Amino acid sequence: MxxxxxxxxxxxxxxxxxxxxxxxxxxxxxxxxxxxxxxxxxxxxxxxxxxxxxxxxxxxxxxxxxxxxxxxxxxxxxxxxxxxxxxxxxxxxxxxxxxxxxxxxxxxxxxxxxxxxxxxxxxxxxxxxxxxxxxxxxxxxxxxxxxxxxxxxxxxxxxxxxxxxxxxxxxxxxxxxxxxxxxxxxxxxxxxxxxxxxxxxxxxxxxxxGAQRSSLAAFHPLLREVQKGRCFYCERDIKSRADVDHFIPWRLYSLDLGHNFVLAHQGCNSSKSDLLAAEEHLERWTLRNHACRDALGDSFDQLDILHDWPATRQVARWAYGQAYQAGRQVWVTKQHLRPLSDDWRRILANASRPAA
Ligand SMILES: [Zn+2]
Structure with missing residues (x-):
């Protein structure tokens, strides 16, 4: 062959x-x-x-x-x-x-x-x-x-x-x-x-x-607790209203599985929009989902939210792989985009290792 x-x-x-x-x-x-x-x-x-x-x-x-x-x-x-x-x-x-x-x-x-x-x-x-x-x-x-x-x-x-x-x-x-x-x-x-x-x-x-936006409200308390009251992206305290964001953007792949959601300031969320988040965010996201996958899984079950971490990781691998091949920029902060480096490979490879 x-x-x-x-x-x-x-x-x-x-x-x-x-x-x-x-x-x-x-x-x-x-x-x-x-x-x-x-x-x-x-x-x-x-x-x-x-x-x-x-x-x-x-x-x-x-x-x-x-x-x-x-x-x-x-x-x-x-x-x-x-x-x-x-x-x-x-x-x-x-x-x-x-x-x-x-x-x-x-x-x-x-x-x-x-x-x-x-x-x-x-x-x-x-x-x-x-x-x-x-x-x-x-x-x-x-x-x-x-x-x-x-x-x-x-x-x-x-x-x-x-x-x-x-x-x-x-x-x-x-x-x-x-x-x-x-x-x-x-x-x-x-x-x-x-x-x-x-x-x-x-x-x-x-x-x-469309995304079932209404059901996203159920996430707020859980994500607030997991993120200790801070915005997932800028890591500053959330004092006013926050949005539940699709880490892998909905526009790229409609992934409504629990591990894909993070809580962010409305400003951070709308600035990130349909872009992929930069490597440092990807690393934080993978660490959170990998380290807490059992606890998160249990919480998702209680909230009646579908979840599948290996499938979510597969979609992330695809999304970052495609962005890298096409030389796309990723979102760092409100004022800052930069080209994706190949560090995403290491980050997502680490996420496949069994939890310590
Ligand atoms: Zn923020």
Whole structure:
């Protein structure tokens, strides 16, 4: 077998063009194709690397991403006096949406509770996995009568997909742009299938994909205690209002897992905005999460907040790796940005060592 190599510029452009074709020309009765593409992109960040190598994904892993993507979308949408679950299919409601909505209802919207009840979680996972194997997985790359097999080979059976060489590389390199396009197209699809309920509501995308800002309030007391009343970034006391900030910016990767949150002055938070924080902040963040991971995990459980430190670390590794490759600047203080050094590697490598 050949050594993996990153795709050439031309190959990367071709990847983007074909992806665009799938989204524009593929005709689909349910929103599954969007979920599937989003899930694959997510898994490339979580499991892949930047060598250009092929990447094996299990249909069970794709199913888990499906549940996470559809979870917030299966909360009833309220429009005036009407309240219903948005349709994601031309005919009957899509099977995955029905199943996820049923669990959303039974677990009062708490995905953390559902995951803890191993049997219900596993049953839902298996059901969704079956649907993915039957419906979108082997049909995604068909456009009209043409086959556009650039992501993986259509095997038409089995529980494994093998992403072609270069595919994981491209999804990682273009992740914010690709997911932006997918979410935009997905929102249009849902809007089209719910005209009666939605009318001209414009903020559908925030409902489908936005951060659950309201629930962030639950973090305040915990983070205040962990940070001893100080701002995570400038380390000065917080005397007035503070914001809960996504350490890895939401705009880069919508990571709503507990370890990603820090408490900061509103001024520090809004200045950092969608930028990655500099190495000294990264070091403090990794130390906090690594050293206190058990205590934090317990607190997150009590607050009903999902958490997964290894997955969070994987996303951080991806985010800093991409920024480094692209020569991006990172946020140091309100007045100060500077190019990212390769110290991020050491910092995040330390975070993988077992706690002392
Ligand atoms: Zn501050």
């Amino acid at each position: 050949n050594e993996p190599r990153p795709p050439t510029a031309e190959e990367q452009l071709e990847f983007l063009q074909q992806l665009q074709r799938l989204l524009d020309e593929g005709s689909f009765v349910a929103s599954y194709k969007f979920a599937l593409l989003h899930a694959i992109a997510d898994l490339c960040v979580l499991k892949g690397d930047d060598s250009g190598a092929e990447l094996e994904l299990l249909t069970s892993e794709i199913a888990e991403r499906f549940i996470r993507l559809y979870w917030r979308q299966t909360a009833p949408f309220v429009a005036g006096d009407e309240k219903q679950i948005l349709k994601q299919n031309t005919g009957r409601q899509a099977a995955v949406v029905r199943d996820v909505a049923d669990h959303h209802n039974r677990y009062h919207g708490s995905l953390a509770d559902l995951e803890r009840s191993r049997s219900d979680w596993n049953a839902l996972l298996r059901g969704v996995e079956q649907t993915i194997r039957r419906m979108p997985l082997w049909k995604l790359q068909t456009v009209g009568s043409e086959r556009l097999e650039f992501l993986y080979q259509n095997l038409d059976a089995g529980g494994v997909v093998r992403l072609e060489p270069g595919v994981a590389y491209c999804f990682r390199a273009f992740y914010p742009m690709v997911t932006d396009i997918i979410e935009g197209a997905w929102s249009h699809f849902v809007q089209r299938h719910n005209r009666k309920l939605l009318g001209q509501i414009i903020d559908l995308r925030a409902f489908l994909f």
